[in-house]
Amino acid sequence: MPAAPRPHRAAHPRRRGAARAYSRPALSKGILTGADDASTIRLAPLPADVAQRTGVAAVSLDHGRREVLLDDGERVGYDGLVLATGARAATLTDIGSADPGAVETVLRDLDDARALAGRLVTRPRVLVVGGGVLGTEVASACVAAGCEVTVVGRDAPLLPQLGAHLADVVVAAARRHGVRFAHHEGGVRLRGAGPATTVDLADGRRFEADLVITAIGCRPNVEWLAGSGLLPARHRGGLAVDDRCRLVPGVVAAGDVAAFPGPTGHRRSPLWTSAIEQAGTAAAALLRADAAPLVPRPYFWTEQFGLALKACGALPVAGPPAVVDGDPDVGGALLRWPETTAVSINQRVPIARLRALALAG
Amino acid sequence: MKITVDRDRCEGYGLCEERAPRLVHLDDDGELVVDVDEIPAERVAEAQDAARVCPVAALRIGA
Ligand SMILES: Cc1cc2nc3c(=O)[nH]c(=O)nc-3n(C[C@H](O)[C@H](O)[C@H](O)COP(=O)(O)OP(=O)(O)OC[C@H]3O[C@@H](n4cnc5c(N)ncnc54)[C@H](O)[C@@H]3O)c2cc1C
Ligand code: SF4
Numbered sequence: 406m407p408a409a410p411r412p413h414r415a416a417h418p419r420r421r422g423a424a425r426a427y428s429r430p431a432l433s434k435g436i437l438t439g440a441d442d443a444s445t446i447r448l449a450p451l452p453a454d455v456a457q458r459t460g461v462a463a464v465s466l467d468h469g470r471r472e473v474l475l476d477d478g479e480r481v482g483y484d485g486l487v488l489a490t491g492a493r494a495a496t497l498t499d500i501g502s503a504d505p506g507a508v509e510t511v512l513r514d515l516d517d518a519r520a521l522a523g524r525l526v527t528r529p530r531v532l533v534v535g536g537g538v539l540g541t542e543v544a545s546a547c548v549a550a551g552c553e554v555t556v557v558g559r560d561a562p563l564l565p566q567l568g569a570h571l572a573d574v575v576v577a578a579a580r581r582h583g584v585r586f587a588h589h590e591g592g593v594r595l596r597g598a599g600p601a602t603t604v605d606l607a608d609g610r611r612f613e614a615d616l617v618i619t620a621i622g623c624r625p626n627v628e629w630l631a632g633s634g635l636l637p638a639r640h641r642g643g644l645a646v647d648d649r650c651r652l653v654p655g656v657v658a659a660g661d662v663a664a665f666p667g668p669t670g671h672r673r674s675p676l677w678t679s680a681i682e683q684a685g686t687a688a689a690a691l692l693r694a695d696a697a698p699l700v701p702r703p704y705f706w707t708e709q710f711g712l713a714l715k716a717c718g719a720l721p722v723a724g725p726p727a728v729v730d731g732d733p734d735v736g737g738a739l740l741r742w743p744e745t746t747a748v749s750i751n752q753r754v755p756i757a758r759l760r761a762l763a764l765a766g
Numbered sequence: 767m768k769i770t771v772d773r774d775r776c777e778g779y780g781l782c783e784e785r786a787p788r789l790v791h792l793d794d795d796g797e798l799v800v801d802v803d804e805i806p807a808e809r810v811a812e813a814q815d816a817a818r819v820c821p822v823a824a825l826r827i828g829a
Binding site: 681704756 | 775
């Protein structure tokens, strides 16, 4: 039997900002459109028996001595450790696709969202780099603010994330709202130093705007683990855990920082529900030797261009769906891809029903 | 202690129900139903947990 960990006093240097925890998905939705503010997206406080330290960062880990070093010099001991440092916005500079000195606008935290919302008031012409779900959600908020918006990227918009059918539904709605799209497999290059305004697409087209927003995915916050011996040489893909979210004995990882094993190897799944599922498994695995493995139940949603889309099951989905209810072209619809995925568009469906539909043959 | 739902915010994601199925559920129309008037003392932590997983912060636990 392992020694019983001290769960509540374990080092848990989770939140860097001094602000109370808030709902990150709301940043690209209600905060940008103005429907929300910091007070309405605040999360319920942690139970009173969790000691919380905010406004500090963990800067290194000495797992031999079971200590986390904080940036104020304090060392926090632990029996069990949860690594949940999340991710940050990837930039074009990160991937070598920006001229030296380029200053990029990204959306990851509340300060980013507030700053961006402030910029949108002046209705700049906007270029969104990255046609993933975050990029298109941002585009939606920008058109709602009255901006002219173009989305440029390497892949066809939303295709790798959602699959052809669903991507078409969302992109068609975006075009109806006036959004323009351009992509090329060769990717983009950000031109010039200072606040970005010019983007070259690999096919030679040049795009100019008042504001360029980079939304090309996120990178795991693992650099602070560099000296710990727990960080593999290739860590761009996150902390590779086992099916109980364990990294090494006494250390678990969950959320955007963790890469969970699946049929195609270890992959990060930087989504709200994945983080919640993994957190439950990780905590149980830290406390009990016989904790059950996690069988992920993927659940995804997005809101953009008047569409509220919820999906249970795997994404992207290939091929056309069976229409269970409604009509995707007129109002809401309930769609399914047998034995894989069920999707509701502008329809309120209990998640249990959506899940059952996804699993049904 | 009571659970209150901000109807305008709740998007019917149902994550709260997965955490606290004895306290809240989505009905057939996808509307969230609060199943208890007063939260039993032994389920207050469960209720807080449900509120914390809601991605739009639509649940409030309070007097
Ligand atoms: C704009 C936006 C919109 C999104 N919309 C959706 C959506 O619609 N649906 C969906 O499913 N998902 C969405 N997501 C993703 C979702 O928000 C994340 O998957 C989720 O927040 C992951 O939680 P986490 O706790 O793993 O990481 P994070 O939320 O990143 O939290 C990590 C925390 O660790 C802190 N930290 C990092 N390094 C250190 C350190 N060294 N020391 C101390 N603290 C540290 C960070 O400051 C942060 O507070 C969205 C994300 C963004 C940015
Ligand atoms: S998790 Fe939040 S949005 Fe979802 S049903 Fe519960 S209260 Fe509503």
